[in-house]
Amino acid sequence: MEKEILKVLEQINGKLDRQEETLKLQGETLKEHTGILSGLRNGQEVLKAEISELRLQNAKEIGEIKEQLKGIEDSVGVLKEDTWQNKKDIHRIKKTMGMS
Template identity: 45%
Template structure:
């Protein structure tokens, strides 16, 4: 082979070697960048796991609060029912008391009328007694 061809081949091989070295350097830089991104992704993965745990904890608390709210709702409903029953009972007692008061008022009115009649009758009797005393001289 001719020396010139050998020279060209060697020159081409050196250029190829230079290009391969450049590509190796680029691949090494990309490899470093990928490693850095992997570390960042690992950190983000940890954060996401922590947030997932926090969310699960909050979900459990919300469920607990929801259960408590339901129980409080049932208690309030029971209290309302009890209050309504007591109110109905009190209203019944008021009606009964009003009836009794009306009856008592009616009786008092009758007693007052009887008292007035008795008073008039007693007065009439006193007048008659006084007249008899005068007549008989007592």
């Protein structure tokens, strides 16, 4: 009977050893995964900062482009008025000279 108890205890001890080894391996895996996740988080933070900087630069450039477009619109308006005035003057001169 004592031999049977010792045999059962050895089997239990063997199972516990295997479970201990499994737990050690899982612990190592968790440490590796923790390192990987930390790296990913840091990478995400860097990318978020870069994206924010790009958005800021884009907003600034869009503002500058809008200012340039406003200047161009103003210039086109002046040119349109000048062209219309020139056409009227040309027509008046032609009429005065009897050419129209």
